[in-house]
Amino acid sequence: MTNIPLTQVAASRFYTRWINADESRAQKVAEVGKLSLNPEVFARILQNETDGGASLPAAMRRLRNLVIATLIRRDLSGQADLAEVVDTMTAFGDFAVQRHLAAVMADMVAIHGTPVGAESGETQEMIVLGMGKLGGGELNVSSDIDLIFVYPEDGETVTTTPEQRQLSNHEFFTRLGKKLIAALSEITEDGFTFRVDMALRPNGVSGPLAASFGMVEEYLIVQGREWERYAWVKARALTGKPADIAALEQIIRPFVYRRYLDYGSIDAIRNMHAQIRAEVTRQEARHPDRSNNVKLGRGGIREIEFLAQVFQLIRGGRDAALRDRSTRRTLRILAEKQLFKPEVVEQLLHAYTFLRNLEHRLQYLDDAQTHTLPANEADRLIVAQMMGYNDVASLLAALEEQRKLVATQFDEIFSDKASDTATDENVDAELSAVLSDSDNAEAIETYLTTLSFDHAADAAQRLLSTWHSPRLQSLPEASRNKLVALVNASLPIIAKVTETRSLALNRLLNFFEAIARRAAYLALLTEYPHALERVIRMIAASDWAAQYLTRHPILLDELLDDRTLKAAPDWNAFARDCRQRLNETPGDTERQMDVLREMHHAQLIRLLAQDLVGDLSVERLADHLSELADKLVAETIHAIWKTLPTRHREEPKFSVIAYGKLGGKELGYASDLDVIFLYDDDDQEAPGLYAKLAQRFITWMTAHTPAGILFDVDIALRPDGASGLLVSTVSSFEKYQTTSAWPWEHQALTRARFCAGDADIGARFEAIRVKVLRQTRDPVKLKGDVLDMRKKLHDAHPNRTDLFDLKHDNGGMIDIEFIVQFLVLRDSAQHAQLTGDIGNIALLKLCGELGLIDQTLSGKVADAYRTFRKMQHQIRLQGAERARVETERVAEEIANVEALWSAVFS
Structure with missing residues (x-):
């Protein structure tokens, strides 16, 4: 596409008429076209007009015509892009509203006094809300402006002279609004500034012209409709x-943005879109020569706006970044957050630019608020040439290409999946009637039998009892219908993905x-x-996954x-994302705690999905879960520190040290965190401050919020255990470990590591750990201490079944861990590499390579672990x-562990 200069075609009749009406205007356009059009430039031009004797309304209209003429010239000559056009028009819209409001406000105050709030006693000012493209910063060159007038409080004006006539605040701001509309939209010999549309205000054209905050809040809570959420985004x-x-x-946000993920917005926007399309279709049927509506037609601008805004309505309550009012910026944010493929977003942005440029060129013809291609061929050719095409056919082909792309993406999001599901050949059409209208378990059992359900009779009875439960019967009809459709769709999927079908159905019904x-x-x-299919696969594969999804359905x-x-x-x-989201709600502790939980849950479900399909080994999964915990611990410490008003430094000299499964990077889905807290700070307030930090850390981790808990935390391994201080200095920790710690505490130290916080403290801890582990020990005494601790653990976990306890029974995991810990403590003085926190399997193999144990047997025990x-x-x-498992399944592994145990401890 190439730009055709304005001088080569009679592109804009408005421009031609306006320029020809005054010979000085062409020069003005040329001069202004060299400037960056902004409020300062607008104010200077406006001042020149008023200094020449023009009233404010006349001066503003002349400024408006000059701005639009300048944009036409710059746009059609290739000097301005879409961003400049819409940014300039938005800036001018803001400027015009603000200047006119200030003027009419001054007039009103002079006549009626100053409006004051009845409760606060504060002076009241009217807030003019820009809606639509003005609110979104993407105003058209010939657009009307959608406004809403609100004011904080009811009350009365305070008069200062006998001539002033007192009004209620409501009457004052209603009159003020009418005067503002007149100043902007009245047509004079200079034209108009903006057409004004007030239809989006509460209760529409039948509602009051100006509304108090209280009135707005009550309306949005009681009467606000779904389509109004879409409008109020802007x-x-x-x-x-x-x-x-x-x-x-604070009043508007809860109405527009739900705290949960609101996928009901898809259906609401789908219905709104259908109504718009029906109206456009009716108009096109009446006026076939006015087809190709680039705004409301199929694949038009509105569909791109819907694509962006549906994600805002769904997710904006939980992600503040998605509350941007601009369609273009929102699309880019969706790409950044991987909610849309980046390449698709680029296509949509290209289409949006094409359609908005075309819309502007339609409006350039006569400065008319139009969105459809003109009826006559001559004007169509002018528009085609303004768009850089030689003929109308080329323009229409390009338009169709862009609209087709937009329509495809729109359908992908907004096609009616419920209707699609209802016509699926795998769905039994009779099931809905059976569930809804009778207690005929036999019909359901017959259907389940055809799907090869085990225990079909029991499964049928469970279906019916669930359906007829008071909880489900009290649901709105729309929700019950959706549930029936989901059950319809689920049964064939269950039959396809698992053999334990009744068990999967039971879990799914619990979830529903x-x-x-x-x-x-x-x-x-x-x-x-x-x-839905992925949910069924997950809960069929794992009861833990089923319970986790049931507790946290937001993870869908x-x-x-x-x-x-x-x-x-x-x-x-x-x-980085975690810190950014925590920073979005400073001071809101509950929300920050929920953010941490939500982000943890989200990562957990992703790892679980990969785990269930076999993409992760147990070791790799544990590495990921441990890394996830490390990051959450670090961000929690950072966030809590910022909440302490008496903190004396920007970053705390404080670290979290991990023991146990977290320390050994063997964390599971539901593992708790064994940690201790160290600090190194000479400030006199440091002990109390870091104790408070540690206490809050435990609270943030363990507190039950609407999003659940983050981790259980065990701090029993701190120096002196339950009787010891919550936080320790590095020096006191070193002294304790070298002079007072029990042997079992040194055993625990073999699986300890720096987790989060100050890295220098982490390095000092590691040096202490290595020093302690490399102490020379009496092997006989060490052996007795380790065996005593093993017996205590064994006695604490009795197994009264015939099954083998993989963790606690002799020949199990605890035995392997104790073997490794004993060897590390016994031999690290001679073999420094044994102090590495490399995990039990790697340490077993290393001990074999060093000749400390039989190398072949070490490999077998590593495999057993x-x-x-x-x-x-x-x-x-x-x-x-x-x-616990049948002993026969692991007899060989048990024998190898017992053989190594005997070799080491005999």
């Missing part, structure tokens, strides 16, 4: 006091019962059938996108608290 205050604007935003009252979750599973959102679900974790990016961990993991995925 609301932007053009005037008003900052404190009042902030207070108003848990989410039934949250219409957004039902909408998500309806809108995204592949997410994580199952939508294969790219994020299957991607390898980027833990540095995770930490790996087998035990894998079996333990699989059993716990099925929800069992104890990992």
